[in-house]
Amino acid sequence: xxFYPRGSEWRKWDLHVHTPLSVLNNGFGSDWDSYVKTLFxxxxxxxxxxxxxxxxxxxxxxxxxxxxxxxxxxxxxxxxDEDEIRKIKEIRVFPNIEFRIEKLIISKEKGLTWNRKVxxxxxxxxxxxxxxxxxxxxxxxxxxxxxxSGATVEKRPLTKSNLEELGRRLIEExxxxxxxxxxxxxxxxxxxxxxxxLISILNDNSNFRGNYLVGLPCDEDLSEVNWxxxxxxxxxxxxxxxxxxxxxxxxxxxxLLGGADKEAHEKEFGPIKPCVWGSDAHNxxxxxxxxxxxxxxxxxxxxxxxxxSVLYEPSSxxxxxxxxxxxxxxxQVISRVRYxxxxxxxxxxxxxxxxxxxxxxxxxxxxxxxxxLLYHIAKAINKEEVDQKINLSKASSYSDLSGxxxxxxxxxxxxxxxxxxxxxxxxxxxxxxxxxxxxxxxGKGQLNNLVKDILNQSQNFKTFSIxxxxxxxxxxxxxxxxxxxxxxxxxxxxxxxxxxxxxxxKAAVSGEVKNLKDKIESLRKRSGxxxxxxxxxxxxxxxxxxxxxxxxxxEKLDFCSSQVTKSSKSxxxxxxxxxxxxxxxDVDMPNNSTYLKSLLMFLEDELKSSIDKFxxxxxxxxxxxxxxxxxxxxxxxxxxxxxxxxxxxFTDKEALNTSSDQLKKEEHKLKNIDDIEKKKIAIxxxxxxxxxxxxxxxxxxxxxxxxxxxxxxxxxxxxxxxLKISAEISFNEERFGEFVSSFDRRGNMQALLGxxxxxxxxxxxxxxxxxxxIFIVQENIERNRDIPTLRKGVTDIDLIKRLYSDCFYIxxxxxxxxxxxxxxxxxxxxxxxxxxxxYLSNSEHPILIDQPEDNLDNRTIYDQLNExxxxxxxxxxxxxxxxxxxxxxxxxxxxxIVANQAGQQANIENEFFKFEYCSGSLECSFEDQNESRALKxxxxxxxVCEILExxxxxxxxxxxxxxxxx
Numbered sequence: 001x002x003f004y005p006r007g008s009e010w011r012k013w014d015l016h017v018h019t020p021l022s023v024l025n026n027g028f029g030s031d032w033d034s035y036v037k038t039l040f041x042x043x044x045x046x047x048x049x050x051x052x053x054x055x056x057x058x059x060x061x062x063x064x065x066x067x068x069x070x071x072x073x074x075x076x077x078x079x080x081d082e083d084e085i086r087k088i089k090e091i092r093v094f095p096n097i098e099f100r101i102e103k104l105i106i107s108k109e110k111g112l113t114w115n116r117k118v119x120x121x122x123x124x125x126x127x128x129x130x131x132x133x134x135x136x137x138x139x140x141x142x143x144x145x146x147x148x149s150g151a152t153v154e155k156r157p158l159t160k161s162n163l164e165e166l167g168r169r170l171i172e173e174x175x176x177x178x179x180x181x182x183x184x185x186x187x188x189x190x191x192x193x194x195x196x197x198l199i200s201i202l203n204d205n206s207n208f209r210g211n212y213l214v215g216l217p218c219d220e221d222l223s224e225v226n227w228x229x230x231x232x233x234x235x236x237x238x239x240x241x242x243x244x245x246x247x248x249x250x251x252x253x254x255x256l257l258g259g260a261d262k263e264a265h266e267k268e269f270g271p272i273k274p275c276v277w278g279s280d281a282h283n284x285x286x287x288x289x290x291x292x293x294x295x296x297x298x299x300x301x302x303x304x305x306x307x308x309s310v311l312y313e314p315s316s317x318x319x320x321x322x323x324x325x326x327x328x329x330x331x332q333v334i335s336r337v338r339y340x341x342x343x344x345x346x347x348x349x350x351x352x353x354x355x356x357x358x359x360x361x362x363x364x365x366x367x368x369x370x371x372x373l374l375y376h377i378a379k380a381i382n383k384e385e386v387d388q389k390i391n392l393s394k395a396s397s398y399s400d401l402s403g404x405x406x407x408x409x410x411x412x413x414x415x416x417x418x419x420x421x422x423x424x425x426x427x428x429x430x431x432x433x434x435x436x437x438x439x440x441x442x443g444k445g446q447l448n449n450l451v452k453d454i455l456n457q458s459q460n461f462k463t464f465s466i467x468x469x470x471x472x473x474x475x476x477x478x479x480x481x482x483x484x485x486x487x488x489x490x491x492x493x494x495x496x497x498x499x500x501x502x503x504x505x506k507a508a509v510s511g512e513v514k515n516l517k518d519k520i521e522s523l524r525k526r527s528g529x530x531x532x533x534x535x536x537x538x539x540x541x542x543x544x545x546x547x548x549x550x551x552x553x554x555e556k557l558d559f560c561s562s563q564v565t566k567s568s569k570s571x572x573x574x575x576x577x578x579x580x581x582x583x584x585x586d587v588d589m590p591n592n593s594t595y596l597k598s599l600l601m602f603l604e605d606e607l608k609s610s611i612d613k614f615x616x617x618x619x620x621x622x623x624x625x626x627x628x629x630x631x632x633x634x635x636x637x638x639x640x641x642x643x644x645x646x647x648x649x650f651t652d653k654e655a656l657n658t659s660s661d662q663l664k665k666e667e668h669k670l671k672n673i674d675d676i677e678k679k680k681i682a683i684x685x686x687x688x689x690x691x692x693x694x695x696x697x698x699x700x701x702x703x704x705x706x707x708x709x710x711x712x713x714x715x716x717x718x719x720x721x722x723l724k725i726s727a728e729i730s731f732n733e734e735r736f737g738e739f740v741s742s743f744d745r746r747g748n749m750q751a752l753l754g755x756x757x758x759x760x761x762x763x764x765x766x767x768x769x770x771x772x773x774i775f776i777v778q779e780n781i782e783r784n785r786d787i788p789t790l791r792k793g794v795t796d797i798d799l800i801k802r803l804y805s806d807c808f809y810i811x812x813x814x815x816x817x818x819x820x821x822x823x824x825x826x827x828x829x830x831x832x833x834x835x836x837x838x839y840l841s842n843s844e845h846p847i848l849i850d851q852p853e854d855n856l857d858n859r860t861i862y863d864q865l866n867e868x869x870x871x872x873x874x875x876x877x878x879x880x881x882x883x884x885x886x887x888x889x890x891x892x893x894x895x896x897i898v899a900n901q902a903g904q905q906a907n908i909e910n911e912f913f914k915f916e917y918c919s920g921s922l923e924c925s926f927e928d929q930n931e932s933r934a935l936k937x938x939x940x941x942x943x944v945c946e947i948l949e950x951x952x953x954x955x956x957x958x959x960x961x962x963x964x965x966x
Contacts, residue, residue, distance in 0.1 A: 004301045006354035007895025007921040008309070008317075010326045013298045014288050015052030015096055015123065015215070015307075016246065016278025019061025022054065023185050027283030036069050037079045038284045044087050046288040049302040052096035052123060052278065056188050058138060058160060062095040063130050092302045095133065096215075097122045102144070102192045103234060117192050118238065121215035121246065124208070125304035132207045140201045143191045163187035195241065213307065215276070216242035223251040223259070240270040243311055248277040248294040248320050257315050274314035293322040299358075299894065305923040312958050313892050316870065326357055330411030332844045333357045333877050337377050343403040347914045354919060356895035357411070359873040361888045362881045363947050364899030369915040370881045371432070371850050372398055373899060376406040377879065378429040378848045380418040385429050392446060393434035426845040430837060435830040435852065447833070451725055451812035454839055461717050468708050470586070475701045476806050482697060483804065486690045487797045493683045500676045503669045513670055516663040537646050544639045551632045552671070554625050561622035565615055572611045576604055698804055699771050705729045705808050706767070712812075719839050722817050723832070730811040731765035739802035747788020752780055767808075777803060830854065831865055838872040846877040853884040866891035888922070888944055889954035895919055898943045900935055909934055 020028040020035050028035045043051060055061040069075050070093065076085050100117040124133060142155035145166055156162040167187030171177045177186045202208040216238055225235070239245070245256055253275040258265040266272065277296045281287045290296075297319045300306030310317045319325040334355045339348035353373075362370045375398045379386045406418040416425055438447050456462040503509065580600045589596045709727040711717075718724055740749070749757060755773050758764050780787055781799065790799065814821045816832040824832065834852050853861055861884055869878065869891045882888060888896060897919040902910040910916040911933045918935040922944070931937035938946075945951035 003924065004921060005919045007356040007360070007893075007919060008300045008306070008358075008923070009356065009894070010297045010299045010319075010324050011049035011302055012047055012288075013050040013052075013276070013296045013302075013307075014048055014278045014281075014290075015050070015094065015276055015296070016054050016121075016280045017051050017287065018054050018280070018282045019065065021058075021061035021064070022056060022282060023181075023188055024056050025282045032064060032068070033079060035284075036065065039287060040080065040084070040088050040091070042284075042287045043091055044084060048091065048288055050092045050094065050298075050307070052094050054096040054098055054121075054280075056098050056100075057158060057163065057191065059095045059097055059130070059133055060160075062093070065093065066130060090302070092126060092304075094126050094304065094307075095124045095128075097124070097138075099195075099198065100192050101195045103238070119217045120193075120195055120198070121217070122198060122202070123213045123215060123307070125211035127304065128207060128211050136205050136207055137201055141193055141198060143193050158191075158193065160184065163191055166191060195238070199241070210308075211304065213243040213311075214241060215244050215246050217246040218249075218252060219247075221249050221251050222247075223255040236269060239273070242273065244274045244276050244314075246277065247275045248290065248292075249275075253320070272314050274310045274318045275320060276310070276318060277320050294320050295322060296320055297325055299325070301921050301923050303923060305925055306921070309921075309923045316874075316892065328357050328411070328875075328877065329844065331414065332846070333411040334377065334381075334846055334879070335409045335411045337373075337380075337406070337408050339376070340405040340407060341403065342405065345403070346912070347401070347404065349913050349916060352409070353897065353917050354895070355877075355879065357877055358894040359869060359891060360877075360879045360895045360897060360919075361891075361893040362879070362897045362899060363883070363888065363944065365901075365947060368899040368901045369917070370899045372915070373897070373917065374848055374850055374879060374881050375431075376418065377408055378427060380406045380408045381416045381427050381846075382424040382429070383421045384424060385427060386431075389429050389431050389434055393431050393437045426843075428837065428843070428845065428847040430834075430847070430849045430852070432850045432854065435833050435837075436854070438833045447814075448810070448812050450833075450836055451814065453843070454719060454836060455712065455717055455725065457843075458717050461711070464711055465708075468704060468711075472701065472704050472806070475697055475704065479694060479697045479701070479804055480801060482690055482694045483797065483800050486687060486694065486800075489683050489687045489690060493680055493687070496676045496680050496683070500673055500680075503673050503676075506670070506673045506677070509666055509670045509673060513663065513666045516659050516666060519659050520663065537643070540639050540643050540646075544636060544643075547632050547636050547639070551629060551636070554629050554632065558622060558625045558629065561618055561625070564618050568611060568615055568618075572608070576607050579607070580604065694804065695771070695775055698774065701806065702729075702767060702771055702808070705810065708810055719836070723835065723839070724815040724818075726813045726815070728811045728813055729767045730809050731763060731770075732807040732809055733763055735805060736763070736807040739799070739805070742791055742794045742799050742802060743788040744791060745788065748786055749788060752787040753777060754780065774803060834865065835868045838868050838876075838878075844876060846879060847872075849878065849880045851881055851883065853882055853887060861886045861890075883948060885944060885948040885951040885954035888948060889951070889958055893922060896922060896940045896944060898935055898940070898947070911936075 017039070018025065018028075020026055020030055020032060039051075042048075053059075053062040053065055069079075070088075073085075076088065080088065099120040099122065101120045103118045104116070124137075139157055139159065141158040143158050143162075143166075144153045145156040145162070146154045146169070148154075156166070164183045164187055167177075167183030167185065167190075170186050170190055171183065180186055180189065199214070202212050222239075227236075239256075245252065247253065255265075256269075256273045256275060258272045262272065276298070277290055277294050279286050279288050279290045281289070298307065298310055299317045300309045336352040336354045338350055338352045340350055341348050362373060364370045375386070408416040410416070410425075416423060438450070452465075456465065580603065583600065583603075584591055584596070587596060706729065709729055712725060712727045740753070743749070743752065749761065750759075754776050755769070756764060756777065778800070781803075814832060814836065816824070816828075816835075821829045821832050830852075834849075838847065852865070866886055869880075869887065872878065873891075873894075880887065887893075897917055899915070899917050900910055902914050902916075916935055920940040922940060924939040925941040926939040927942060928937050935943075941955065945955065948954075
């Protein structure tokens with residue numbers, strides 16, 4: 001019995017290859033040695049695993065090939081070298097007998113030259129002996145030999161001599177047949193059999209039941225056939241009777257797989273059927289060279305049971321195309337694994353355990369080492385992933401066995417090793433109870449991450465998400481900056497108020513200025529100024545006042561220019577650096593990219609140049625200010641000289657000087673008070689503007705989250721019809737609690753928080769009004785409306801930053817068939833969550849699952865879960881521990897790994913080690929009574945039926961589903 005430990009794999013099959021004894025069309029000649037040599041050398045060259053040796057009516061060619069060559073080692077050695085013989089022994093050869101049945105394919109009435117009978121292929125297992133084929137099948141078939149008026153048609157057994165006799169009679173009756181060929185050729189050309197007789201003979205004999213398949217060639221496109229014709233029932237019955245169709249037509253294959261309405265198709269045409277194709281080679285040139293390179297790939301063991309598996313999974317087990325359907329990348333597929341027992345304690349074999357690229361299921365009795373194997377595979381690849389999932393799910397872990405190492409070999413030859421824990425590769429590991437954990441409240445964070453990973457499979461959403469998160473981060477950063485600015489303005493306002501208070505009140509200083517002016521005016525009047533002196537005095541003092549004002553402005557401008565230049569020098573380096581870092585964070589390029597570096601260097605040079613130009617411009621603009629200041633000072637000195645003779649006339653010069661000095665001081669105070677008042681007004685306006693900016697930014701922050709939630713609703717991001725993902729904006733109460741805990745909770749919290757809490761003290765969150773509620777809280781704080789006192793150490797700026805902190809997060813909501821998973825039963829919820837995990841189809845690394853069937857009933861698994869797994873295994877390698885037969889059989893596991901621990905069950909002993917494993921495909925079926933080793937005495941099918949409850953039923957359901965009966 002051939003054993004394929006990696007299970008069902010894609011192999012090339014050619015089930016339609018003729019021999020030199022294909023009488024009706026032989027282009028091989030009569031040299032059998034040459035034929036056999038060419039046949040197998042080309043099969044090896046084209047990597048063919050299975051050949052259907054085809055002859056008309058009689059399996060004569062198969063018999064010669066089998067007896068005189070394949071079973072004759074001496075003959076093989078004469079034709080091939082040892083390596084070729086080894087490869088030939090791995091090629092399976094099935095007999096394919098091609099019949100003509102009594103139904104005709106009719107052409108147009110005036111073109112009857114190509115009228116021909118329908119071809120009908122019977123493929124037999126290579127385990128059926130040639131003797132049985134001839135005695136119990138071929139010799140039991142009868143064909144129409146002759147007819148007479150009013151009598152039934154004479155039938156003769158299908159033998160070579162009877163076919164030759166038919167040919168001779170037809171040549172005698174119709175001489176033109178003599179030009180066609182010899183008597184056997186003419187006999188085969190005209191012979192026909194009843195397809196029902198063929199099937200009756202096969203079904204009535206236990207040697208053939210389960211060991212034959214019916215293949216119907218189809219040259220037409222069945223999707224374009226007019227089914228409204230007289231031939232409707234005949235054509236349909238032939239299709240329904242066949243196990244498979246010989247066709248490479250894409251539309252025919254699509255039609256036979258159910259088309260757009262599979263249910264309606266099955267109602268009319270019966271179970272869906274596979275298409276296979278072959279080279280139909282009648283000469284050496286066409287061997288294994290089908291038209292347009294339409295190669296038949298079958299994912300199965302190279303056995304007859306493997307061929308039958310195509311009937312159970314016609315859409316996924318066979319493909320007709322040039323390249324292999326297996327296109328998973330080697331670095332994302334585990335090829336094989338093994339334990340390394342350094343101390344040779346007899347726990348594990350160090351032999352490699354092959355792993356299939358698609359679905360692998362690990363089965364076995366209790367404590368047989370199933371989960372142990374899965375755990376070590378996962379941990380050898382990614383220790384952090386395993387530890388994290390084990391901790392999250394609170395599942396039982398397996399302590400590393402002392403002296404035991406574990407190796408995982410990938411499809412590209414790389415090795416992951418348990419002892420080399422830093423060399424991690426991506427996998428998804430789902431231990432027992434992890435799905436349950438996701439379904440619980442404390443698993444919400446992991447569920448959100450899972451859904452986000454699914455959404456990120458769409459490049460459009462991923463781009464949107466990255467941009468939106470960046471936007472949120474920038475808004476939060478700007479909010480903090482604006483709050484800092486607001487409190488900086490408040491500090492400046494308080495400082496100016498304090499400075500103003502040092503000068504006194506404006507009313508008091510203004511009154512003093514007026515009194516001093518009145519006093520000076522009184523002194524002037526008592527001095528007896530002439531009219532001309534009065535005029536000159538007023539003009540000069542007015543001119544002096546104007547120059548003083550002008551001087552003050554220029555000195556302010558001069559000081560401003562020096563401040564700008566100083567600030568530019570001290571800040572431009574950080575400014576350029578921050579700008580470049582912002583660009584780096586926004587660009588999807590490595591920081592060490594030479595291209596990006598060159599762009600940023602150019603930018604820095606340009607910015608430095610612009611700053612230098614700015615500094616030069618400032619200096620240029622302010623260059624004339626010191627000269628103007630000097631001019632004004634000189635003018636003021638001149639006015640002072642002009643005033644001296646007039647001032648000398650004051651009678652009470654000491655009082656005048658004192659009053660004048662005092663006036664200058666008071667006027668300077670008043671000017672400072674006015675300047676401070678102007679600055680305070682400007683700061684107050686900036687503060688109001690800053691508060692509005694903070695409110696605007698906070699509203700923008702909330703809108704960003706709303707946009708995020710709205711984006712998710714787009715149909716293009718939804719996984720599939722039954723699964724729907726939406727999002728809610730949730731309130732991070734713990735983070736907002738940092739703000740609330742800034743106050744003494746014994747105070748009146750309702751007065752502080754208003755609508756943000758209810759009478760019981762619970763938070764009331766409504767995203768549509770939340771920003772306005774926050775603004776009210778800020779007003780309550782600023783107006784101190786009977787609110788609780790602040791705790792020691794909490795500053796006002798800390799308080800406002802906590803108030804405006806980002807207390808939001810996106811909470812994903814998953815609906816399955818309209819129901820929220822939160823409201824589902826634990827079992828159904830687990831199914832949906834597992835479907836979500838498996839849905840990560842754009843993640844192409846392996847997924848390892850331990851007993852996903854927990855809490856699920858068999859019908860749910862059969863109807864839903866296995867379909868998800870069958871769909872996802874096309875893109876991701878899956879390794880799954882299970883006790884459920886449907887997850888093995890109905891999900892069409894490519895490789896079943898059977899685990900056994902010695903001493904766990906009576907009469908089930910291992911060969912050498914405490915833990916042993918064997919593996920193979922579902923089509924691997926046998927029982928060897930002479931074998932004593934528990935795992936090797938029977939095939940995978942028998943192990944599944946014995947170990948898994950419902951295993952027998954699962955196989956029967958699969959066979960009944962596709963109408964296949966043994």
